[in-house]
Amino acid sequence: MNEPNENTTAMGLRIQQARKAANFTQMQFAEKIGVSTQYISDLERGVVGCSTTTLVKICDTLAVSADYILRGQEPISYSLLNMYKKFLNLSPQAKELAEESFKLLDKALSLK
Secondary structure: OOOOOHHHHHHHHHHHHHHHHOOOOHHHHHHHHOOOHHHHHHHHOOOOOOOHHHHHHHHHHHOOOHHHHHHOOOOHHHHHHHHHHHHHOOOHHHHHHHHHHHHHHHHHHHOO
């Protein structure tokens, strides 16, 4: 059996955190990316790594960047893109509240 190492353990933890933030169980996530639940368990514990093909599926499914999964770095532009995607899926009432919040944030940022 493979042993976890520092890199795969950190990567696995970030995958687990992103999976939970996306509200997927290990089983649901495994089905979405076409792997076994055992593989997801091993991946999250850092026992195994993943191929670039699987990494792309993970990133697309969890809406995170490869930089985040591999190195823990989340580019600001990628985060903003994800926020925009989420904004587009809001109900009209939720969009209105978000727009009001954006206006207040813009006003606060312009104060000196």
